[in-house]
Amino acid sequence: MKHLSIRAKMPIVTVRPIHFEDFDGHDFERLVFAYLLWAGWRDVAWYGQTGSDLGRDIVGTEIFDGEPDRRTVVQCVNRASLPLTKAKRDMKRAVAAPSGKPDAFLFVCRSNVSAGQRDKVKAEGKVLGIRYANVWSGAEFEEQLRLRGEFLLKRMVEGIPFPDDGEGLRKFISEFAELSDVEALALLALPFDRPAFWTPFAEECRLFDFQEAIENTIGALNTGIWKSRDGREIRRLPSLQQIADPKARGELKAIVRDLDGLRRLFVRRRKDGSIIHCQCTDPHCGGFQILNGADRELDDARRVILERARAVIPGFDVEMR
Numbered sequence: 225m226k227h228l229s230i231r232a233k234m235p236i237v238t239v240r241p242i243h244f245e246d247f248d249g250h251d252f253e254r255l256v257f258a259y260l261l262w263a264g265w266r267d268v269a270w271y272g273q274t275g276s277d278l279g280r281d282i283v284g285t286e287i288f289d290g291e292p293d294r295r296t297v298v299q300c301v302n303r304a305s306l307p308l309t310k311a312k313r314d315m316k317r318a319v320a321a322p323s324g325k326p327d328a329f330l331f332v333c334r335s336n337v338s339a340g341q342r343d344k345v346k347a348e349g350k351v352l353g354i355r356y357a358n359v360w361s362g363a364e365f366e367e368q369l370r371l372r373g374e375f376l377l378k379r380m381v382e383g384i385p386f387p388d389d390g391e392g393l394r395k396f397i398s399e400f401a402e403l404s405d406v407e408a409l410a411l412l413a414l415p416f417d418r419p420a421f422w423t424p425f426a427e428e429c430r431l432f433d434f435q436e437a438i439e440n441t442i443g444a445l446n447t448g449i450w451k452s453r454d455g456r457e458i459r460r461l462p463s464l465q466q467i468a469d470p471k472a473r474g475e476l477k478a479i480v481r482d483l484d485g486l487r488r489l490f491v492r493r494r495k496d497g498s499i500i501h502c503q504c505t506d507p508h509c510g511g512f513q514i515l516n517g518a519d520r521e522l523d524d525a526r527r528v529i530l531e532r533a534r535a536v537i538p539g540f541d542v543e544m545r
Contacts, residue, residue, distance in 0.1 A: 242369075242377065244302070244334035244362045252302040253281050255376065256332050256365070258393050260284050260298065262373045264414070264450070264459035270390040283323065287458050294327040294356060301333040306359065311345045319352050328356035337361045371539065375407045405469050408462040409537045412476070415444040415461070416533060416542045421526060424545060425519040438487045445480050475536040479529060486525045493518040 244252060257270045260282060268284035282298040297318045301310070311331060319325045329349055331337075342359045349357025360368070369377050403411075420437035436455075444450040448463035464476040493499045498518035527544055534540045 242362075242366050244365075245304075247302065247334070249300070249302045252334065253300045254393065255369075256298065256300050257282055257390065258376050259365075259369060259373050261394060262376060263368075265296075266293075266458075283326070286328070287452060287456075292327075296328040296330055296356075297326045298330045298332060301331050301335075303333075304335050306331055306333050306335065306337055306341060306345070308341065308344050308348070312348050315349055315352050315354060315357065319354070325353055327354075328358065329354050331359045332365050333360060334362045334365075336363065371410075374410065375403065403462060403466075405467055405472060406538055408467060409472065410539060411461045412445060412464070413533065413537045413540050413542070415441045415450050416530070416540075421530065421542055422545050425522045426514060435487060435490055438483055438490070442480055442483045442487070445476060445483075472536050475532065479532050479536075482525070482529045482532065486522070486529065489525055490522060493521070 247255070253270065257268065260268050265284040265286055268282060270282055281300045284296060284298065286294045286296050288294070297315075299314045299318075314331075315329050318329060331345065337359050345359055346357045349355075366377075418437055418441075420434055420441075425434075433454075440451045440455075444461055445464050448461045448466070450458045450461050452458055464473055464480070467473040467476060490499075493516075498514065498516045500513045500515070502512055523544060530540075530542055530544065533542070
C-alpha cells in the first residue's frame with residue numbers, strides 16, 4: 225500500500241529534547257494542564273494557578289477503556305530532582321484535602337527519575353492508601369507530548385500565542401480550527417488505541433463490548449465524538465471531514481468502510497454459530513467458543529484496518545499483539 229501525500233509533505237527536521245528547565249513553574253503547570261485536557265481527561269481543575277494547591281497542582285479524571293476511571297491528583301515538579309520527602313509531603317496533603325483521597329497520584333517531573341526512586345514513591349503511596357502512585361520523568365512527559373500533543377509544544381516552545389489561564393486553555397483545546405492535517409490525523413489515531421484493536425480475538429475477554437468498541441470508533445471518525453465502550457463521551461476530536469487533504473480524507477473514509485465490514489463480519493459469525501457465548505448463567509462471563517476459524521478471520525480484518533491507518537496517520541503505532 226502506498227503512503228499518501230500527507231507524509232510526503234512533512235519536512236525533514238531534527239527533533240531536539242525539550243529543555244523543561246527553561247520553563248518557570250507556571251508555564252510548566254500550564255503545559256501539563258493543557259496536555260491533560262488534550263489527552264481527554266475529564267473534570268480537570270488547575271489548583272496551582274490559585275496559589276493554594278494543598279499538594280494538588282491539578283486534579284482530573286483519567287478515562288480508561290475497559291477498566292474504572294481514576295480520579296487523579298497531578299503534581300508538577302519543576303525542579304532538578306524529585307526528593308522522596310517532597311513526594312511524601314505532597315501525597316499526604318492531597319489525601320488530607322477536602323476533596324478526599326484520590327484513586328491515583330501522578331508526579332510530572334522535568335528531570336530524570338531513577339527506577340529506585342519510582343519504587344519508593346509507589347510504596348509511600350500505598351502506605352497512604354493511594355493505589356496508583358506514578359512518576360513521569362521529563363523525557364516521558366516529552367514523549368507523551370510528541371505522541372499526542374506536538375502542537376502544544378510548538379506553541380509553547382516557539383512562542384506562538386497560548387492562553388495563560390485555565391478557562392482560556394479549556395476553550396483553546398476545544399477548538400480545532402488551527403490544527404494542520406498532520407495534527408488532526410494524530411488525534412484521529414486515539415480511538416484505535418483500545419483493546420478491541422490490539423487483543424487477538426481468541427483472547428478477547430469482553431465479547432459483548434467488541435462490537436460496541438468498533439461502532440464507537442466509526443462514530444469518532446465520522447462525527448468527531450469519541451466515546452468509551454460503555455457509551456460515555458471521552459472527548460471531542462476533529463472528524464474526517466475536517467481533513468483538508470483529499471487523499472487522506474478518502475483513505476479515512478475507506479477505513480470507516482473497513483470498520484463497518486469488520487462489524488458486519490462479527491455479527492455474521494455470531495449468527496451462524498461460529499462464535500458461541502458461554503452457556504452459564506453469569507451475564508458478565510467472558511467465556512466463549514470460537515469455531516470455523518472465525519478468530520483468524522476477525523484478526524486478519526483488523527490487521528488490514530491497522531495497516532491502512534498506519535499508512536495515512538503519521539506516527540500510528542497500534543498493532544495486533
